[in-house]
Amino acid sequence: MLPAVSASPMSRRGLLRAAAVGAALAVGPLGTPPAASAAAADVPGALVPKWRALILGSGFTPTAEPFASRLAALGATARDLRSAMARATGSLWPDLPFADPDPDTDPESYTYSGNLQTSYSRLRTLAEAHAQPGTGLTGDTGLRDDILAGLDHLHDEVYHAGQTRYGNWYSWQIGAPQALLDIDVLLHEHLGADRIAQHCAAVDHFVPDSAVAQYTGTSTGANRVDLCRVLALRGVVGSSAAKLALARDALSPVFPYVTNGDGLYADGSFVQHTWVPYAGSYGSVMLGGLSLLFALLEGSAWEVKDGNRQIVFDSVDKAYAPFLFNGLAMDAVSGRAVSRGAKAAVGGVRQDDQLRGQSILACIALLARSASAAEQSRWRGMVKGWISRQYYTPALTAPGLGIAALARLAEVAAGDATAIPEPVGHRLFPGMDRAVHRSAGWAACLSMASRRITYYENGNGENLRGWHSGSGMLYWWGDDFANGQYSDDFWATVDPYRLPGTTASRKPLADAEGGAWGAARPDVRWVGGTTDGTYASVGQYLKGLSSTLLAKKSWFLLDDTVVCLGAGIHARDGATVESVVENRNLGLAGVHAFTVDGRAQPGGLGWSAPLGGARWAHLAGHAGYVFPGGAPASLKALRHARTGAWSDINQGASPDPITRRYLALWFDHGTAPAGDTYAYLLMPGASPAQTAARAADNGWLSLLANTDDHQGVRVPSRGFTGVNFWNPGSVGGITVGAPASVTIREAERTATVCVSGPLRDGATIDLTWDRPVSAVVSLDPTVQLVAAGATLKLRISPGKLGAVHTAVVRPG
Template sequence: MKGPSRRLFLQFSGLAALLAACAPPKDSREETHAGAFALLRRRWRESALGHPGMFDPAREPYRTRLARLGAQARRHRDAMAPTAGSLWPDLPFPSLGATPARLRAMARAYALPGTGLTAEPGLGTAVGAGIEHYVRHVYAADAEQTGNWWDWQIGTPRSLLDAAVLAAPHLTDTQGAALCEAVDTFVPESRLDDYVGNSTGANRVDLCTVTLLRAIAGADPGRAALAAAALSPVFRYVTEGDGFYRDGSFVQHGSVPYQGGYGAVLLTGLATLFAVLRGTPWEITDPAARTVLDAVDRAFAPFVHDGACMDLVRGRGVDRRAFGDHRRGREIAAAVLLLAETAPEAERARWRAMVKGWAVRDTVKPMLEAAEGAAEASDLAFHARLSAVLGDATVPAAAEPAGHRLFPMSARAVHRASGWCAALSMASSRVAHYEHGNGENLRGWHTGSGMLYWWARGHGDHYSDAFWPTVDPYRLPGTTVSTRRLPGGAGGEWGDTCPPARWVGGATDGVYAAVGQHLFGLESTLEAFKSWFFLDDAVVCLGAGITCRDGVPVETVVDNRRTGARLTSGTGWAHLEDHGGYVVPAGQSLRTLREDRTATGVTRAYATLWLDHGVDPDAAGYVYHLMPGAGRAATAARAADAGWARVLANTSAQQGIEVPSLGVTAVNFWTDGRAGGLAASDPCAVLVRDLGDGTATVTVADPRRELDGLTVTWDRPVAAVTRGHPLLDRAETGARLTLTFGALADREGASCTVTVRLRASVA
């Protein structure tokens, strides 16, 4: 890309001169603070809108976008008609979102080069006058806070303060003081005293951002220090409620996994604050801030697939708009690239490669094109950062990392193998079945009943393109549900839909996994035990103890694909062309349905496959294999190979399989007992893998998080333990292996792996 023009530097220099000209003389300490606040104003602008040298406003696509922004700002300025009831005739007060957003757009046109209104006094004065009018009539210090608290304490003040900071040279002292007084009323310093309620997680980051902007607008060093210091609780790992967990989970609203909603907001906010505060007296120096860097790889990246953020961590936002998952993926990518600018070199290199990989693979909604066409001026900075990464031959496009990631503290799992990816959404005593609120996601009842998402090559839009409005909400893929009709918004709002289940989670060695859910239906008598065994080319799905007294049929939905693809079947199998295959062992009747479903003016084709357990089943069960991306011949061949995966147990006491070709034996012990060659003294998950080189791994976990001790026995001759674990208290080798572990409850559901050297069996 051609370097920035001289005109660009002059535009930024002129703006900086205007900012400096408004500062009165000060003593030495005040001069230090004045310099710091000048730096904060510049950094604020650069973090959101880009810095000199990032892009050339005279070149496309920036020239057209900037000109469009300037034209929009001119229209807004010219249409302003202040009255007691509005600032613009088409936006009657209170207009808590739209009116401040227009003022911010005008201020951005003032601050950005190439808009035709850069540093234009008339535009800056109009921004100041608009802020003054809005503060007098709506956002006044003596106004009554009505409606959603978020508008008054985060959304509205952030937009107004953003506009005020960007157009600072043309705000009078009176205008600035009135705005600061109003913000102080609704977001007083005491708002950040306690890390509770709606001042946690992403909300806390937003409140700190508002506090910092208020500090910049009023040149208040005390508030700047408070904004930085009040972030510290966000950096601490939590064991319950909102925040980051050590396993990579992120929760908001107490019980909702939310990397793709509030989490993305939090990451964006922290990346911005790190960039803005760097090199100032209020730079973030808390060592615990390392949690944010770790979260990029542990909490966010696992849930981004080919540029889209998976819906199982998007809370009530899943049905807001088509392709919202790709939009959230771009937001996360933008935050990661911004955070990379202040991160250590190792993280910077890894993240740039990771984002490049996402962008290269997202052919559904290509990131660069989407950023170019987005309405927000801040997307110009993301476009420039991403363009630089894509154009840098020294930055490789990182591939999707193969393997399994289990998030026991948020009842989620993500599995990646060659050519496909799957993700599992469950509910537990600490994780909601679903979240609804503000009229959103009213039919998401069963997303926590074991919904199994999966993507094969070429299907990056499967859950993006009108899936949520048109899918049958009683037949979500992978779920076991009572077909009892539910009202919209059944269960409590804001994630207050947690069932009593404690055994939810599983064991993983990072490659394969045994995951289970003790299922209790939402507003239903349904109870079931569900297990998923994630392998190289398949997910083996088991259900047992399916019992219900709702007086209606109970179904297990093998799949519900948004497709009109050809569906064929044979003895014990079914196949969807260009999607994948399903193996359903003998004794089960697989039912199918082809239908077109219409909602909100769109129609989509669906292929549904399910197992009908009948009305009020008593201890019903199922077994099926999902084979993402498999061809019809491979599916039929797997169905003919009855010994490929042997079911060791499928009851409400244990569920387990053995896959000899992979050396895998895995059992979810709902109670103590034995299944095949494995035995456990207490409820747990066990995954054993013969590595084929004379060694094997034994992985155990305590999904209930309550074991003081656990003994696991494997009927396999073992010579020695070659790698133990801190919680391994005792190991007995010989004709069989016995492992005794200590307090697994302290592991918060995480897996413990022990490596052993096998010995030949004695004939």
């Protein structure tokens, strides 16, 4: 069975506000859902107004901005949808046929089931407009009757007990019932007992208790949380204590850490669909679902009390915050969602890293209500900081978020929490082959692939050309610049063979090459690195997707620089192989000065030039680039415009053409490289003078090795030595007896030695550092001291999770 279509959190939840109704519960103070009273705590129906307040929001002024314009827009959308609605056999809207004449053989069955889900989602939009103040349709009885008629039509036509499902399982078990049950909450007092019974029977048919009986298949991670949401709301709407208890208990398998497959990892990784890093999309859905369910059930007889739920709270700092920068969610952990940049059908919104980030911020703000006082204070400060720094698409003014999510962010922004700045430091995520580096003024993220993690995910016609996004793609953003680099139609217009940081063959690949749902994975193990928490050494043994390409790639990440090395580059496909230094999105009309060794280059489109011999280059408003010893003749540059459409990479997206300008820098390795290398320095935010000074400082960097066996550098001014040992050997006074990544940081009177075994085979790593050591300050339990004195000898037992093992010593 195929994985689900991952709709954006906004389209799946809507999160719009209405005035709370019902006498059992009252809406609490600003931003606070009503709590169950002691008398009502054991009555499932008492949770109806509580869920209503959660999904529709509370504590905002509907006549004030940004809410007034959002509510008016909701009303306009609802009017358009209402006028287009036409009940007919096989459809509720003419553009959304859901009748499938032959569900076993018709390839359009996925479309039909998706149209069913969208039909319910549109009705939910109408229900929101009916409940919300300020929409122009608030309390409209004619609209209410049309919604009820639409519900009856969908039930009678297709979504009822006894119907055989077709197409995508997700539409029947999650997408449609979530929207249906939300509508049932919004219109609860108008449904009548018979209609409620019919809806509950339909949900019971498509989402039986057995859907959560085993933690496997499509019932894991975010999907499991979504299924539990359906079961919980079925219990609320149908007043079933048993369903609420089942939903609560079925959440428990989501909480514990995993070491493979779907879920949260102890290192902060989040994986869905077995092979795909997904904190920015499915992870957001899981966090959002859990925050809603924790809040709904808190104080009731079904409150989630599993001690492992603390892992969810811990994930805010470990799994989500590292991938949020200035409020955006990094694309490297958003899977095929990166291809959803075009506006969807009527009532839909475009999705990008900014909007995904805003959704996660709103989830964190809601989860804080169920967390400890210390967590609440810290998270609100983090969210407030992200909101204040979301320059490209400000969270409180940009369209996209539902009213409830917007209200949560507005509450935090107006609150007394102190905005927390972006942290500085490095985080490795060996569980999903990702690394995040933060320094003063910029942040970067590395996207890699191995036996454990896919090159890219495609599925349901989405992300058809993300082929090389796991081939060492290096994302980066500035503190107050370049935050829209990947938001501004990047994926629809970038050359998919020339993603920044990657080494890739230009061998033509078919759309969805390698298979769907993360099937495309290289047969390599050495992917990972080491860090002391500030600087890092990261490496990837690269095998190209559907090509003969081989390469060893290393990144050494420091305070103002990323040192990038490549070696052992081989291929025999007859196609050009390139290592991409940069491919910067300059926008629709951007003309950014490009300087090489102090000489301005032409700014016109179509300019290209070889840059052999260049010592440095600078792209105004972005970064500096240094080529130690001078660039080889293979370095090339191109300034050009590229035109594409979102439908090129997502079959359901807009075909409207889009044009963006790019500045590309790359090493051209030719059609049959046999051991090629490259070396360059990336300096985000550097000025031309800073870039030139670094290029002129021949003592700043010592290139220790750049071969098929070892890659390493030393930066004396930073006390940094980093070596990736693809094979055992000696480099820069460091000897290892097994493949390893090593980072050594010398600061004041101590040195921190960090070692990992990226092969994850558990083999012991013996390390010798040819440096006198007078004392051992500390050792991880996995590190054994063999000798200290004239040299340091350590024995590391690395385990099989790619973790970093540390020794702190005092050099003699």
